[in-house]
Amino acid sequence: METELRILWAGIICYVVGGSMAIGGVVFKKRPERAVLALIVLGWLLHTAALALRWERLGQGPFVSMFEILSSNIWSLVLVFAISYWRLPAIRPSAALVMPILFVMMGWLMLSSPGEMHFPRAFRTPWLYIHVGLGKVFLGATLVAVGLAGVIQMRRTARGAEWFQRLPDDKRLDELAYRYMAMGLIFNGLMLVAGAIWAQDAWGRYWAWDPLETWAFITWLLLAAALHVRVTFKLPPRLSSAMAFAVFVVAFLTFFGVPFLSNRPHQGTF
């Protein structure tokens, strides 16, 4: 376990250095974008190695304990953001807002116990990977959207407008955030459907009103309502970006707050 933890911490150091450079680049108007991308990718590769070693050692994926849930979600969120960062150079300064969100999760990860937990029998099904994978894409899409929404909100201040002047205008950013939220709606919907199929097969009911599935559904409703409001009222970017924030906060609390607060947040978990 020592080796995999050392590799994990090395990966996190890369993320933190890369994220800090992204923040510095925005504040001091530099463009260390290649170095930021290289550090994020290096961190992600080290993180992948740490997860693979743990999987190999325990014979089970990172799906059960809070340490595993945080680690695997940081891994998937970094992956989704890194792809966006690579493919959409115009939005790269948004890393200065996205990476601090991941820093919070990394801090929480460092405080969590890396001990192993029992892997429930019902988790030995391909539906686990489908359900969890779809959820990770959903959360990744909302993370990118909230980064763009954050830029729009920050630009309302004089300093924020100066820091983020290189990015496209608010309307363009709002349009891109809307597209990521639409992607989030699709993947959240698919996650709920896959979870229902799995629950039906495993426990004989497709819906049980447990805390995590209920809040995941509320997140879906909120996301659907946010997209509907945007279409219905033609909102200005500052308002629709505020809704993107609201969706991300609810999604974040659903994914990480509910398992933290509830004794038995989801069927099969502890």
Added chain:
Amino acid sequence: MPHFDPTHAKPTRLLLALASLKLTLVGLLLLGLSTVVVYQREQSATAWLAAPLLLLAFNLMAAVATNRVFRRQMPLLVFHLALIVLVLLAVAGRMTYLKGQTELTEGAAFESLTGMQAGPWHGGRLDRLHFVNDGFEISYMPGPVLDRNVSRVRWKNGRGQEQRGEIEQNQPLVLLGYRIYPTSNKGFAPLFLWQANNQQPLLTAVHLPSYPANANAQAQTWRPPGGTADIWLSLNVEPDLIATDRASQFRLPTDRTLVLRHRDIRYELQPGERLVLPDGTLEYRELRTWMGYRIFYDWTIPWMLAACAMAVASMAWHFGKKFAATPWNTAPG
């Protein structure tokens, strides 16, 4: 406001109001609030969700009927039709579903459900449901933490041939559309041959409380058929029957002595021993196990799955088509 197709008759004001996108938002908000109420207060889901779902269904139907956008954009139409179908299936499912539990002694056949809930239009093929509990194997990880719960069952197929199989989580027995799952509810069941005075002998089992959840309360009160007084019976199970520090299996206790109390007189019975009581004769045949099963029926599930898949696919189709038509950095705001 929605656009009306002039090739059709003019919609009424009510229909247009019902088709409003603003009403959709009201419906989504109400559905969200109802979801929170059902979750927080553990209220009946049907009662709380019916009104917002019906509102959304009427809103969607009115929108599809009056809004030309749906005729121009096939993916959007398919998405909304799939949502309407989902709501209708949810209603149909609530009218015809069934769920309940049963406890079966090892070797006993299913007879009836306890704690049954069913929709008013449930067809009632439950009387044709037949399966037998042939015992189980349960393994525990240190703790003890339940690991694997496999129930052996026997049933007859459509041609009357006997079939045998094992069921567990992720692998239910499906008979006549009913899905049968073993639960973690299981325990010990002393099997008695009871013969009330001047009556035919009757083979019956008494289910002791679920084990190991009630490890320190393995006692039950039972009134034999035709008897005039209760019999209190208890099984003293050794504390380390399921190990806490290593992997282990569910098993019967080594000492199967039953302690009985009848009209303030204490008795001890070993398997095979008889007890003559004023009401009749009780023979303790053997100690068996019992298993709790959950039974669920809802014919709408595969159709709901298809409607969900259609809704999500058409939503992806709609957004994909829309976003591909205009790059994000040139799209009008």
